[in-house]
Amino acid sequence: MTDSSIKNIVIVGGGTAGWMAAAAFAKVLGGRYAIQLIESDEIGIVGVGEATVPHLKLFNNLLGIDEAEFVRRTQGSFKLGIQFDDWGRIGSRYFHSFGAIGHDLGLLPFHQYWLKARRQGKAAADIGAYSLNAVAAAQGKFMVSASDVAPTSPLANIAYAYHFDAGLYARFLREYAERLGVRRLEGRIVDVALHPDSGFVEAVTLASGVRVAGDLFVDCSGFRGLLIEQALRTGYDDFSRWLPCDRAVAVACEKVGPPTPYTHSIARGAGWQWRIPLQHRTGNGYVYSSAHISDDEAAATLLSNLDGRPLGEPRLLRFTAGMRRKFWNRNVVALGLASGFMEPLESTSIYLVQSGIAKFLNLFPWGDFDPVLTERYNEQSIFEYERIRDFLILHYHATERSDTPFWDACRRMSIPPQLAQTIRLFRDSGRFFRQGEEMFALVSWVQVMLGQGIVPESYHPLVDQVAQSDMEGYLASVGKVIANCVQAMPSHAAFIERCCAAVPVPA
Structure with missing residues (x-):
């Protein structure tokens, strides 16, 4: 075989995951493939992932992004680690640097x-x-x-x-990807067509009636898992018996004082609260177990523990910690929330998108999608999720x-x-x-x-x-x-x- 039979890559969903994938594919694949990204203005993004780990520098370096411009454009600040209060016992404090x-x-x-x-x-x-x-x-x-x-x-x-505004980062990457030829399609997907024999995704249809065909699909549709779960019925492994928090309320507040160079994690009665300082505001959230506190009580707890005036009403997020049983199924690769969810305790969500992209590019397929590639990708992804899961469990159990x-x-x-x-x-x-x-x-x-x-x-x-x-x-x-x-x-x-x-x- 002298040339790949993959010609068209379709990314379903925007947000941080979708535009990270679009930017990386456009840069690394060098224009050899047609890349389209479908997102709908009707569907909001979660956008609570505003803290990262050092690996993101490598991703931005791969794209050739100037660090100062990136920080300015995303209203960002810097992070040396995470301070944990009241986790081991009330009154305790330590720093994960x-x-x-x-x-x-x-x-x-x-x-x-x-x-x-x-x-x-x-x-x-x-x-x-x-x-x-x-x-x-x-x-x-x-x-x-x-x-x-x-x-x-x-x-x-x-x-x-x-630390950065995830919505601004997605916008920044969108501009980058579109300059390299990625085509954005506005629309809500209403149908997914599967090949009758192989079960591969052949095309998606938008509410406007436009049909978008592809050879490779990247599912960045969030918790819905529009392709990986709703269409392919991949299955989900639930981690909630070890990671009991299943909801979060999030709200930004006014900036008060200079931004700290770290994320702050404070244990509360039924979970924990994050504090993420940006240049223009502070991100806050309470991650909690709905079995131990009501949504209204959680929101009240969060609002009573802000540094500054809230800049809106708290947003409620529901989730189940866990992962897909396959991250790459047939001709669909899931990234971001479509692949699974690890709560933001150690800021791993954006890292997992980046890691998924890197693994996939290393195992990039010919058009036949040899199972040896998908099996290795899934093995590595499962291992990574399970070890991160265990690290998060440590914080709760110990x-x-x-x-x-x-x-x-x-x-x-x-x-x-x-x-x-x-x-x-x-x-x-x-x-x-x-x-x-x-x-x-x-x-x-x-x-x-x-x-x-x-x-x-x-x-x-x-x-x-x-x-x-x-x-x-x-x-x-x-x-x-x-x-x-x-x-x-x-x-x-x-x-x-x-x-x-x-x-x-x-x-």
Whole structure:
């Protein structure tokens, strides 16, 4: 075979997922395929995913997007991690930071030496004191990596992500994709035609009567799963027995003070509240279990815990945490909410869109859609979802809270065997082993397990091969370097003002 028999790619649905797919396909496939995106102004987008993880920088770099322009156009700010309040117990606080904690010594990660020192009463500082991101976030500092410092300096490799307006990001990507030849079709889909023998999607029909045929379809239709579920009946694996929150209320409020360089997650009686600072406003939401609180009570709780005046009425979202049993079924690939839903606790929604696009481009098919490609895509996607699921479950299950029925149920629930083994291994001696190419690495798991109150009973025995005085000097030097680096950083607000301030939004 010398040429692909795929000629026409049809993306069903816009929003962040649809326009990310359109932009990436247009860039990578280089105009060899006709790409059409169908969206309807009648159908709103969810648009609550305003916090990201550092991987998004790679996606924007792939597209050749200038970072400063992107931040300005999306009213964005920067994110060094997530602050968690009241999760392990009421009054507790910890920071899940991006990037390194200290630096490894020999074969062992930094936290192993910290564990020994803590057991000896030699290290009074929290683990976050050895993270540039955590210390900088607490002081409201931010900068991008500096090129004029030593490569070994923490300032030479700062890990960060973004907060932004998801609707503005979709608009930004739409302009980008259309410049590269993507054609947008306005309309609501009323019919899906399947091939009588293969069961492949042949075409969709719009309310206007226009029929849009394609060889490959990308379902970005949101929770409805218009193609992947309504047409192909793929099936859905429900995670709600481990992730009990099934609703959210979201509302923006007026900006009050400079934006913090982190996302704020505050545990509430029946779930948790997010706070995401943008340049022009603050995004807020309460993710909760409808079995433990009513919609009206949740909205009232959210509105009574805002920093500024609300900029509208709270919007209600209903969802079921889980994933499709197949992410690629016949000639349909599902992305975004059409593929599944992981609540926004660790800002993974946009990452999963990006990851799905990358995997699909790596496995891009000829027209025969060889099953070996779809099977590998689905295997990798299921693995990724399940490991992210387990990381989210950790936040709920590893808690001392029993003050409300919701938290008591989370504390007592059974958890997946692999997660239980991960916790046992860490509790024994602080060890963690990353599974394949799972999204969250050692530093993330270590910070959250420690933050949620999982205290290792010991440490790795090889730590004792380092002399006590050397170990104490090592910890002290790391803490000093981090403190000095943060002192040299500008404030988050000053950095934005200097490099990427957006045009103010009219009242």
